[in-house]
Amino acid sequence: MDNRPIGFLDSGVGGLTVVRELMRQLPHEEVVYIGDSARAPYGPRSAEQIREFTWELVRFLLTKDVKMIVFACNTATAVAWKEVKEALDIPVLGVVLPGASAAIKASQTGKIGVLGTPMTIQSDIYQQKIQALSPEMKVENLACPKFVPLVESNNYQSSLAKKVVYETLGSIRGKVDTVILGCTHYPLLRPIIQNVMGKDVKLIDSGAECARDISVLLNYFEINRSRTTESLHHTFYTTASPAAFREIAESWLDMDITVEHVTL
Numbered sequence: 170m171d172n173r174p175i176g177f178l179d180s181g182v183g184g185l186t187v188v189r190e191l192m193r194q195l196p197h198e199e200v201v202y203i204g205d206s207a208r209a210p211y212g213p214r215s216a217e218q219i220r221e222f223t224w225e226l227v228r229f230l231l232t233k234d235v236k237m238i239v240f241a242c243n244t245a246t247a248v249a250w251k252e253v254k255e256a257l258d259i260p261v262l263g264v265v266l267p268g269a270s271a272a273i274k275a276s277q278t279g280k281i282g283v284l285g286t287p288m289t290i291q292s293d294i295y296q297q298k299i300q301a302l303s304p305e306m307k308v309e310n311l312a313c314p315k316f317v318p319l320v321e322s323n324n325y326q327s328s329l330a331k332k333v334v335y336e337t338l339g340s341i342r343g344k345v346d347t348v349i350l351g352c353t354h355y356p357l358l359r360p361i362i363q364n365v366m367g368k369d370v371k372l373i374d375s376g377a378e379c380a381r382d383i384s385v386l387l388n389y390f391e392i393n394r395s396r397t398t399e400s401l402h403h404t405f406y407t408t409a410s411p412a413a414f415r416e417i418a419e420s421w422l423d424m425d426i427t428v429e430h431v432t433l
Contacts, residue, residue, distance in 0.1 A: 202403075
């Protein structure tokens, strides 16, 4: 048993979609979350910058004595996950492999779409993982640079969001039967994406799939939190406005939280 918290990092609020799933699946685990909203989105940035920012988030989480770090950010996973995983002596989990595996299982036609930030798409990480596991799969990659700003600005339910999603997804509509939401911000746009793609297209939430893998790793390393009556103290940090972060987080997690500002 290990009662230390699990650390989550993301470029902003998107990683809350992973946290929500973790709280549903493992309600006795404690969370420390850092979202770098001041420098979001990561997608258009250079790999060097993303690596530098990701290490700053990792070092911050290490000061909180976490037992595991979850890259709740596809862009950071694509650029820096392998390097960080090899450098640390605690488990480090990314969101890409769980999402790729789930998409292969879900697809009936072998045609999978991947929505991601420009850097995630440029890295080709999903296509590589999918075709390593199942070479016959056909993958359509699509960069969606306008999606993260919609979510970070709390406009993910607006008419503008509907317009942007409709225009962005035009090139893959009707071409795939399964779509990976390859950025943890995108599940907040899920109802609109589903509507645009059609009800028969399966949407894979890479963050939700990642939560299942967290459970497996906790069991494997025997670092589950003891199921005591001790109350949990989830802590959330942002590099931008705590009020803006809290508004989205409380709506998405359906709970009251405390958010602190941090400068990295």
